[in-house]
Amino acid sequence: MKTYFKILVFCIALIGFTSCNANNKKQNIAHNQTKTTYPESNKQFIKVALLLDTSNSMDGLIDQAKAQLWNIVNELSYAKCGNVKPNLQIALYEYGNDRLNSNEGYIRQVLAFSDDLDDISKELFSLTTNGGEEYCGHVIQTSLNQLNWGKNPDDLKLIFIAGNEPFTQGKINYKDASTNAKEKDVTINTIFCGDYNQGISTSWKNGAQLTNGDYMAINQNKATVHIPSPYDDDILILNQKLNKTYIIYGKKGKEKIALQAEQDSKAQSYSKANAVSRTVSKSSHLYKNKTWDLVDAVEQEEVAIETIKDDTLPDELKGKSKAEIKTYVIKKSKEREAIQKKIQELNNKRKTFISNKKKDKNNGLEGAMTKAIKEQAKRKKYTWN
Numbered sequence: 001m002k003t004y005f006k007i008l009v010f011c012i013a014l015i016g017f018t019s020c021n022a023n024n025k026k027q028n029i030a031h032n033q034t035k036t037t038y039p040e041s042n043k044q045f046i047k048v049a050l051l052l053d054t055s056n057s058m059d060g061l062i063d064q065a066k067a068q069l070w071n072i073v074n075e076l077s078y079a080k081c082g083n084v085k086p087n088l089q090i091a092l093y094e095y096g097n098d099r100l101n102s103n104e105g106y107i108r109q110v111l112a113f114s115d116d117l118d119d120i121s122k123e124l125f126s127l128t129t130n131g132g133e134e135y136c137g138h139v140i141q142t143s144l145n146q147l148n149w150g151k152n153p154d155d156l157k158l159i160f161i162a163g164n165e166p167f168t169q170g171k172i173n174y175k176d177a178s179t180n181a182k183e184k185d186v187t188i189n190t191i192f193c194g195d196y197n198q199g200i201s202t203s204w205k206n207g208a209q210l211t212n213g214d215y216m217a218i219n220q221n222k223a224t225v226h227i228p229s230p231y232d233d234d235i236l237i238l239n240q241k242l243n244k245t246y247i248i249y250g251k252k253g254k255e256k257i258a259l260q261a262e263q264d265s266k267a268q269s270y271s272k273a274n275a276v277s278r279t280v281s282k283s284s285h286l287y288k289n290k291t292w293d294l295v296d297a298v299e300q301e302e303v304a305i306e307t308i309k310d311d312t313l314p315d316e317l318k319g320k321s322k323a324e325i326k327t328y329v330i331k332k333s334k335e336r337e338a339i340q341k342k343i344q345e346l347n348n349k350r351k352t353f354i355s356n357k358k359k360d361k362n363n364g365l366e367g368a369m370t371k372a373i374k375e376q377a378k379r380k381k382y383t384w385n
Contacts, residue, residue, distance in 0.1 A: 044081060044087065044155060045087045045152070045156070046079060046087070046155070046156045046377075047147075047156065047157045048076075048089070048090050048160065049113075049143045049147060049158070049160070050065070050090065050092050050093070051093045051140065051159060051160065052065060052094055052162055053094075053095060053163030053193070054095070055097060055129060055132045055163075056131040058129050060193075060221035061162055061365065064220060064364045065365055066125055067226075068364065068366035069120070069121060070274065070277035070278040071366050072366055073088070073117060073281045075373070075384075076373065079156075079377060079382050079383075080382065080383050081380070086155075088115060088286045090111075090115075091109070092110040092124065093107060093108065093109055093139055093142070093143055094107075094108050094127055095108075095134060095138075095163075096132045096135070097129065097130045098130045099132075104142075105138035105139065105172075107142050109143075110127070112148075117282075118259050118260055119259075121278075122262070125263075133170070134164075134165040135171070136163065136165075137168075137173050137175075138170045138171065140161060140188060141176070143159060144181055144184060153185065155185075156377055156382065158186070158372075158376065160369055161188065161207075162192075162220075163191075163192070164193040167202055174203065175210060178207065178210035179210075181211050186211065187211050187212060187213045188211045189213040192204040192218075193218060194219075198217075213372070214368075214372035214375065214376070216368040216372065218367075218368055219364065222364055224270075224366075226271040226272075227354045227357050228272060229276075229349075229353045232273065232276045235276050235279050235280070235346050235347065236275060236276060239278075239279040242279070242336065242340070245333075245335050246332075247294035247314060248293065248294070249294045249314065250292060250312045252291055256293075257292070280343060282343075283339070283347075284340075294329055295336060298329055
């Protein structure tokens, strides 16, 4: 009888876990059964839709987004739910730009939810500003309608909308959009570019409160502060070595590896520190390239070496046996893992150095977003390591 009682208590305790822990348990079981080397490969996501006002006055905001993208990604890479590292998907919208279709509310989906960080960087750098009408309720509702938010209760689903005109403009009421967001378990965070009290008086704070989101005000014209560290040069050297571990395959291979190099260059154009932050992102589990890199494709079971066609391979692997190809892929995988580990170790030292030097902890868009994400992630039992 005591044994049955213990079993009953144990079962009740399992039922009482949060769904986050339940998903972790499923993940661990799958991990033990398949012996995969990628426990972070799961169906749990942090989904972030970034809605940016690209009217004339928002040049500073767009610059901050470009300069701080990789720092935001790096913060998200440290998120954990139990022992699971969620995947990251980012969507990008622009609104309030005269170049956009007026019939669609001066709104454009720049990128649907994507985990391709190079594509996200490319599209972000393509944004330009122009005068227009800023309809906040409309762009929020559009993102709710168009994006695949999913139904997993463990997913962290967030909208960040940034702008500087009244939140009430346009035919779609932001309160109705907020109601629809709550139905999808999506939290709306508002970032007013200007005076804090002005943002309150123009309903930006109320726009966040309706879904228990955060209201923040930033100076969009404030230059991003990049603090150099003694570890930057070594990290950038490792980035060059990291790039040599990629094995292109398929139709996208050459195009995507060129895009990788282009985004390295774009990051460097802002500052050495920004290029370092991008390198750190490339060393994390969030940087995935299974559609064009054979190492990621094999490890994430996108392709099998046994069935891959010779004409999809790079020149150095054409005509090789399946055993030779497998050996080469394993070699590059081990090289990459070792390089990524070194980058992470150096970055830990870099973070400590920067933390001791940094006086202003609120670095514009980056500070506003990461603070809100961490606070809201706690509600779903997420932690940061």
